[in-house]
Amino acid sequence: MSFPANVFVLCTGRCGSMTLARACAALPGWTAGHESRTWRTGADRLSYPPRHVEVDNRLSWLLGRLERSWGDSAAYVHLTRDPEAVAQSFAARARQGIVRAYRMDILARSRRRAPDRPLIEECRDYVDTVTANIEAFLAGKRHVLPMRLETLAEDFDVFTGWIGAGGDLAPARAAIRAVTNATAGAARPAAAAARRPSKERPE
Numbered sequence: 001m002s003f004p005a006n007v008f009v010l011c012t013g014r015c016g017s018m019t020l021a022r023a024c025a026a027l028p029g030w031t032a033g034h035e036s037r038t039w040r041t042g043a044d045r046l047s048y049p050p051r052h053v054e055v056d057n058r059l060s061w062l063l064g065r066l067e068r069s070w071g072d073s074a075a076y077v078h079l080t081r082d083p084e085a086v087a088q089s090f091a092a093r094a095r096q097g098i099v100r101a102y103r104m105d106i107l108a109r110s111r112r113r114a115p116d117r118p119l120i121e122e123c124r125d126y127v128d129t130v131t132a133n134i135e136a137f138l139a140g141k142r143h144v145l146p147m148r149l150e151t152l153a154e155d156f157d158v159f160t161g162w163i164g165a166g167g168d169l170a171p172a173r174a175a176i177r178a179v180t181n182a183t184a185g186a187a188r189p190a191a192a193a194a195r196r197p198s199k200e201r202p203e
Helices: 017-025 042-046 059-060 065-069 083-091 097-106 121-136 147-162 172-176
Strands: 008-011 031-034 052-055 075-080 144-148
Touching: 008 017, 008 059, 008 121, 017 031, 017 052, 017 075, 017 147, 017 172, 031 065, 042 065, 059 065, 059 121, 065 121, 075 147, 083 121, 097 121, 144 147, 147 172
Parallel strands: 008 052, 008 075, 031 052, 075 144
Antiparallel strands: none
């Protein structure tokens, strides 16, 4: 069986996804995107060209449609990072993006019903939920590769061999070693990152 022409990178976010997308975009003969079709609907949302790597943490909420559209005709990477580090990174960005939507809308009315719950608990819940969704989707898939932020450079070499990337890989390897979209102040104490914002702002 030939290797699939499309690769989807599934993740929670805050785990090196943008760095991986930029590195993949430097691979000869491949295109890559980071959340490149998030605003689209219907069949257009999951319509990607061949020899394309898509890195999109929001795909974890579209797994039924991903199965229907691509199933085993695509290959999948599960990109992870230490779960507590991911939760802490999201806590530092809790007023924006996907984690704000999770806290404010998926955990409906949580601020009224659980006003004293620490912010970090909601971020940990998000990480656990998304990870479980991805693991369930990938069970039984034929082409799956785990990658970790903590070993991303080494794992990227495995990845390029897995997809059969050829040509000059030096630019892609340089990109994988560059830090992208890091959270400012991520090393601050957990207690500071865990405080619930006093006011939510619109995205």
